[in-house]
Amino acid sequence: MSKLIHPAARPDLDIAQFASPEQIAAVRRPLNQAALLPASFYAHPDSHALDVEKLFMRHWLPVARTSELPEPGSYFTREMFGEPILLTRDEQGQIHAFNNVCRHRNRVIAEGHGQCKGTLTCPYHGWSYGLDGSLKGTPFMEAAENFDKLEYHLPRLGLDIWQGFIFINFDVDAPLLSPQLKTLDQVLEPLKMSEMACLDFDRYQAPWNWKATLDNFTEAYHQPTIHAGIDPLVPGRGAIYDDVDGPYNLFWIPNAPGTSFQPVLPEMENAISGGLVVVNVFPLFHLLIDPSAIMWLDWEIRGVNDHDLIWRMMVPPESTQVENFEAKKQELYGYVKQVWDEDVFACVGVAKGASSRFTTQGRLCPQEKSLYQLHNWLVDQYER
Numbered sequence: 001m002s003k004l005i006h007p008a009a010r011p012d013l014d015i016a017q018f019a020s021p022e023q024i025a026a027v028r029r030p031l032n033q034a035a036l037l038p039a040s041f042y043a044h045p046d047s048h049a050l051d052v053e054k055l056f057m058r059h060w061l062p063v064a065r066t067s068e069l070p071e072p073g074s075y076f077t078r079e080m081f082g083e084p085i086l087l088t089r090d091e092q093g094q095i096h097a098f099n100n101v102c103r104h105r106n107r108v109i110a111e112g113h114g115q116c117k118g119t120l121t122c123p124y125h126g127w128s129y130g131l132d133g134s135l136k137g138t139p140f141m142e143a144a145e146n147f148d149k150l151e152y153h154l155p156r157l158g159l160d161i162w163q164g165f166i167f168i169n170f171d172v173d174a175p176l177l178s179p180q181l182k183t184l185d186q187v188l189e190p191l192k193m194s195e196m197a198c199l200d201f202d203r204y205q206a207p208w209n210w211k212a213t214l215d216n217f218t219e220a221y222h223q224p225t226i227h228a229g230i231d232p233l234v235p236g237r238g239a240i241y242d243d244v245d246g247p248y249n250l251f252w253i254p255n256a257p258g259t260s261f262q263p264v265l266p267e268m269e270n271a272i273s274g275g276l277v278v279v280n281v282f283p284l285f286h287l288l289i290d291p292s293a294i295m296w297l298d299w300e301i302r303g304v305n306d307h308d309l310i311w312r313m314m315v316p317p318e319s320t321q322v323e324n325f326e327a328k329k330q331e332l333y334g335y336v337k338q339v340w341d342e343d344v345f346a347c348v349g350v351a352k353g354a355s356s357r358f359t360t361q362g363r364l365c366p367q368e369k370s371l372y373q374l375h376n377w378l379v380d381q382y383e384r
């Protein structure tokens with residue numbers, strides 16, 4: 001099947017429109033000499049289109065948990081960057097990812113999520129599709145000549161399942177994600193994330209660039225100044241930034257025993273020995289792991305200075321049964337909200353500063369090693 005040229009595609013965008021070769025080279029200098037990603041990548045009116053072209057249309061994006069397709073016949077839909085996505089679980093239990101657009105007159109086929117009996121039917125003229133994406137029913141098409149249903153399969157998206165998360169890739173030729181995360185698997189394995197329950201936690205609208213949010217969650221350097229209240233308990237200066245061998249980064253904050261002030265869930269405490277672990281899988285999969293829960297930061301990114309951050313909480317299924325779980329969740333919410341409000345204060349100021357025409361390229365602190373890894377990955381992708 002031949003793809004149409006997308007009217008919003010921006011093949012013209014080039015890294016040179018956002019930064020000089022010297023500025024890019026400065027990002028790539030050794031850690032102790034490096035500069036940060038220039039502000040134009042956060043504020044230029046075309047920076048969102050650049051991110052869509054170079055990052056989101058080419059790399060692995062977390063879409064759902066496997067538990068959101070609980071049994072054969074389950075379907076789940078979502079839109080990312082204007083692209084309607086359909087996930088299904090077929091009769092054999094296998095998960096599929098498709099472009100959720102009818103092969104007749106392009107109506108979106110399924111909406112929301114739910115359970116079907118083997119086929120999904122487009123509500124416009126009634127074409128129906130199997131859970132494997134094959135076209136099944138085509139009302140009144142008997143008289144159509146040279147029409148072969150086999151040629152009207154739903155377009156597949158790249159699909160990979162890792163740690164209980166369903167990732168899709170709009171680039172179907174991209175190499176699979178999970179083989180690139182084998183070292184990270186060793187860190188995460190004791191947590192048994194694929195068995196965890198995933199609960200809605202909160203959603204925040206953020207009127208600044210999504211990368212400012214990601215940067216903010218990617219280093220502990222800002223903790224003593226922005227989060228002076230929590231820093232003595234979880235000291236940011238003690239953060240350990242790992243070397244990595246794939247499209248991810250992580251850092252640890254060892255936590256003094258007994259100082260955890262969130263509601264602790266025993267299984268989690270055993271798994272990470274009272275520490276705090278922050279993980280990014282580039283470009284936008286983010287986990288904040290502490291002894292009370294894992295926070296999965298999910299995103300809806302709409303424009304240069306417009307995104308929602310969707311916080312989802314993951315815990316071992318047994319933990320949801322502990323006494324006062326809801327009260328513990330609320331206690332954690334109170335803590336997270338306070339920290340988030342402090343981060344908002346930082347990010348609102350960044351949005352203002354990054355759009356100033358007098359802004360110069362910032363200098364990285366060696367304590368921001370995770371940012372160094374992220375920004376180098378970003379310039380590699382922007383240059384491709």
Ligand code: FES
Binds near residue numbers: 103104107123124127
């Ligand atoms: S657009 Fe789907 S059946 Fe016509």
Ligand SMILES: [Fe+2]
Binds near residue numbers: 216222226227342
């Ligand atoms: Fe913060």
